[in-house]
Amino acid sequence: MKKKVRITDTTLRDAHQSLWATRMRTEDMLPIIGKMDKVGYNAMEVWGGATFDVCMRYLNEDPWERLRLLNSYVRNTPLQMLLRGQNVVGYKHYPDDVVRRFVDKAAENGIDNFRIFDALNDVRNMEVAMKSVKETGKHAQATIAYTISPVHTIEHYVETAIILKDMGADSLCIKDMAGLLTPYRAYDLVSAIKEKIDLPIELHSHYIGGMAIPTYLKGIEAGVDIVDTATASLAFGSSQPPVETMTAILRNTDYDADLNLDLLFEIDSYWERVRRKRGFPRGVTRITDMQTFSHQVPGGMISNLVSQLEKQEALDRIHDVLEEIPRVREDLGYPPLVTPTSQIVGTQAVFNILLGERYKVIPDEVKSYIKGYYGRPPAEINPELQKKAIGDEEPITCRPADLLEPMLDNIKDEVERYVEKEEDYLSYSLFPQVGLKFLKERKKEKDIFGETEPEITREEEDMELKDIKE
Amino acid sequence: MKKKVRITDTTLRDAHQSLWATRMRTEDMLPIIGKMDKVGYNAMEVWGGATFDVCMRYLNEDPWERLRLLNSYVRNTPLQMLLRGQNVVGYKHYPDDVVRRFVDKAAENGIDNFRIFDALNDVRNMEVAMKSVKETGKHAQATIAYTISPVHTIEHYVETAIILKDMGADSLCIKDMAGLLTPYRAYDLVSAIKEKIDLPIELHSHYIGGMAIPTYLKGIEAGVDIVDTATASLAFGSSQPPVETMTAILRNTDYDADLNLDLLFEIDSYWERVRRKRGFPRGVTRITDMQTFSHQVPGGMISNLVSQLEKQEALDRIHDVLEEIPRVREDLGYPPLVTPTSQIVGTQAVFNILLGERYKVIPDEVKSYIKGYYGRPPAEINPELQKKAIGDEEPITCRPADLLEPMLDNIKDEVERYVEKEEDYLSYSLFPQVGLKFLKERKKEKDIFGETEPEITREEEDMELKDIKE
Ligand SMILES: [Co+2]
Ligand SMILES: [Co+2]
Structure with a gap:
């Protein structure tokens, strides 16, 4: 049963x-990426998630340039991205042509492993992304978002895993974004999936x-192949567990990840x-992070609620809101609490408490x-709530993106004059405002200063490395 | 094999x-001690170690008054102290009469569990303390300090455990003061001891x-009965793991500690x-704490070395010193690195590096x-080093305290005029300077202000509780 464990580094993304x-910048990454490439990681997650948006916005x-640069310095380690299924790297559903083109271009620019997930574990929202990845010949990792509810049984996860395998997943990721997966639950969950499916399983927990560390350990004992970690200075708290500790724990055991501790230091x-x-x-771990253990509301969501309530001068209602959240979540069919569902559930819970009557106001996103x-x-929505929210309107039963028109052919004219490369059309499609502003300013700068982007050569990078080392 | 785990709280001491x-004060403890008493802890460690000295010094x-007060508010939970064997609560060997009287008085004032340890695991240094505890009828827990060296094999620890049991230990504590015990090593170690001995085993790790958390988990799987934790705000870093996390991990498993998470919050x-x-x-965990994994020098010891070297304007030699430490430790027979041996080894290593010649200077404490x-x-001292350090002088082979004269009868005159209770003689015997200063000032204050010590009644305590709650 025992075997060597592999480790994925998330420092540059998650x-x-x-x-x-x-807010990590490409210039922070380049001086050290060569050394990180020598560690022997299973993969480095360096792109996707919120990084695409933040690159341009702040x-x-x-983001495409970042990917190309990283790829040009990495020789040995597969580069990984987090792809939010039909949301790509944004916060809403995009048409299929955007998803397909995005995957093509990401692969072309250096992404080897695509980790694909959907907040609701609705596999239909992952379909096009997975198919596109398969067509590029790259690694398609399908993700199961872990949460706790009466419908999220181990059987439910096993069924989802089987569907994802049938959709062509090359590996599975169990994504424990809220740090809720306990060690012994991980053991049971992984054992159950491994019994039915022979795909590699990667465990992704937030500290x-x-x-997270004991959860990795019991997951590994149950057959997990890969675990996700970050470098110590960017580990713990809402991030991943530290690679150094995992390495020290597994050293001289049959699971030994065989990484060089001194290089890691x-x-x-x-x-x-x-x-x-x-x-x-x-x-760091604050008491609000611990309280997740009792009401399952992720720490980050609590911070958001606190600042929402502070604005309303109603911070004294926080406990009521925390108690309302599981009820709203039940009414809404137990969505995992992760963007955007965490916001949907949280906002409704705040309304319910502050207005003194449940569902007196139902925000548009809830509708x-x-x-x-x-x-x-994941489960049926409370019929009374549904009636109250949308009356007799029938909810759609198709895949949401089936309703979206193709986009790329229709936006050409709007941005053509700012575009330097195919990928720029994607940046604009995904984030019309932010993307356009970014493209315009880039053009303006170049008109004034000419081509100023530094072409870092191999020698210059070596120099920088020397400068910073010791 | 599976069974309920118990949890000891170390918040008020370690x-x-x-x-x-x-620097925690008694007034910090009193408003919450009643609630802590309701948790259902196996014990609360509230006294001993450095607290005795710091109470008077800073x-x-x-310290006796603190113990009495705590004891007067605690109804359900055994109170525990850390007793440094023949060092009692100080930093050197004391005569047997001091050890005996101290144990009597500690028991009389409220200590139920005595955790007894010696930095070198020299059971002779624990003998008198253990015998004294047994005579009071209280719980004598014997400690094994965990470290890594060629002589500190699992067999070595099992042998030590057997000796301690034969000396009358009511339970055993595996003390991992440097956070070096890995989960799978803990599993093997605990299994091996449990196979030979049927005493309860308590695992005490620093984060x-x-x-530490996965180490507790694998220890528990191997049969550990009790683990040591602290409240979240005083956990992590150089302290113990948090009780909340351990509770959440074990909840709904056969090991469930059955503590109430909401009360803990x-x-x-x-x-x-x-x-x-x-x-x-x-x-928090810093990179220096992680580096322990590679050279086994505890983080706290590294901080000391850094400030020592800074004073000598030789911080650039830190890596040389860290490499010298294992060599000095080998020469000295592999002492565990814990006060006072960490200082002995560290100081010698600094001399060896800064003077450019090994053992050119040998400090008195090394001699x-x-x-x-x-x-x-634990192992033989390098004969060449011994020759160089003490020439032909024969090291003693007896128990060090055998050479010490009884003390208590000889110090009466020196402090009698400041003494209010029997225990004051002990405070003075243990810390003549600090103790005398403390006793003198107390007398001076009382001479001026009269009896000002607040007599906190049960009602007042309840009021304070209400004030602070929420
Ligand atoms: Co994540
Ligand atoms: Co300790």
Whole structure:
């Protein structure tokens, strides 16, 4: 049963998205990426999720350029991205032509592993993305978002896993975004899936309340092939567990990941200096993170609720809201609490408490959700609530993106004059406002200053490396 | 094989000793101790270790008075102390009469469980303490300090455990003060001891690099009966793992500790407020803590070395010193690195590196160690080093305290005029300078202000509780 475990590094994507508000810059990455490439990681997750948006919106960086640069310095390690299924790297459903073209271009620019997920575990929202990845010949990893509810039984997850395998998944990821997966539950879950399916399983937990490391360990004992970690300075708290600790735990066991601890420390020393220089916090576990254990509301969602309530001068109602959330979640068919469902459930719960009457006001996004525009909820929606929210209107039963018109051919004219490469059309399709602003400013800068983007050569990178090392 | 696990809380002793420089005050403890008493802990460690010294030295508090107060509010939970064997609660060997009287008085004032340890695992240094505890009828827990070396094999620990049982131990504690015990090693170690001995085993790890939680879990699977934790705000980092996480991990398993999570959160909210009010840091894991995994030097010891080297303007030699430490430790017969041996080894390593020649200077405490005054080292001392350090002098082979004269009858005159109770003689015997200063000032204050110590009645305590709750 025992076997060597592999480790995926999330430092350049999930870790800084979780701890640094996604503000890591390409220039932070380049001096160390060569060393990280030597560690022997299963993969490095470096792209997708919120990074695409943040690159353009806040960092004035071209996400495609980042990917190309990273890819040009990485020789050994597969590059991984998080693809939000039909949401691609955004927050809503996009038409199929955008999904397909995006996957093609991501593959062309260097992505080897596509981790594909949908907030509702609605496999229809993952279909086009998975098919597109398969067509590029790259690795399609299908994700199961882990949550707790009466319908999210182990049997339910096993069934979902079988469907995903049949859809062509090359591997499975169990995504424990809220740090809710306990060690012994992980053991049972992984054992049950492994019994039915022979795909590699990757375990992706967020540290949050502190269960992730033992959860990895019991997952590994049940047959998990790969676990996700980050470098120590960007680990813990709402990020992944640290690679150094996992390495030390598995060393000299049959699961040994065989990574070089001293190399990992060198790499972490670099990141620790970046962290301090940039003034970003360490990952820590606060009591609100622990409270997840009792009401299952993720820590990040609690912070959002707190600031929402503070604005309404109603922070004293936080406990009522926390108690209302599981009820709203039940009414809505037990969606996993992750963007965007966390917001849908949270906002409704706040309304219910502050207005003193449940569902007196039902926000538009809740109505959309009930109409089926986010996908199929895990369980039936409370019929009374449905009636109240959308009257006699029938929710859609098709895949939401079936209702969307193709987009790429229709936007050419709008941005053609700012476009330098095919990929720019995608940036614009995904984020019309942010993308257009980014493309326009890039053009303006180049008109004034000419081509200023530094062409970092191999020698320059080596110099930088020397500068920063010690 | 499976069974309910019990949990000991260390918040009032080890946790604040590890994170707050032992600066928690009795007034911090009293408003919450009643609630903590309701949790259902196996025990609360509230006394001993460094708290005795720090009470008098920095807090102007009488440690005996703290113990009495705590004991007067605790109805259900056994109170535990850490007793440093023949070092009692100090940093050197004391004569047997001091050890005996101290144990009597601690028991009389409320200690139920005595956790007894010796830095070198020299059972002779634990003998008198254990015998004294047995005579009081209280619980004598014998400790094995965990470390890594060629002589610290599992067989070695099993042999030590058998000796301790034969000496009358009511239970065993595996003390992993440096966070070095890996989960799978814990499993093997606990299994091996359990196979030979039927005493309850308590696992005491410090979080440090992040292995403690999975180590508890694998320890529990191997039969550990009790694990040590602290409240979340005083957990992590150099302290113990958090009780909330352990509770959530074990919940609904056969090991379930059956603690009430909501009560634990209430208690932690209190401690979080105290932490913020007093400005104490959270426990976090730094890269130096992780580096323990590669050279086995505890994080706290590294901080000391860093400040020592900074003073010598030689911080650039830190890596050389870290490499020298294992060599010095080998020469000295592989002592576990814990006070005072961590200082002995560390100081010698710094001399060896800064002077450019090994053992050019040998500090007095190293000579004492070689002469056997700290006890019997786990392995033979390098004969060349011994020759160089103490020439032809024969190290002692007896128990170090055999050479000490009884003390209590000889110090009466020196402090009689400041003494209010029997216990004051012990405070003075253990810490002549600090103790005398404390006793003198107490007398002076009372001479001026009269009896000002607040007599907290049950009603007042309830009021305070109400004030602070919420
Ligand atoms: Co994640
Ligand atoms: Co301790």
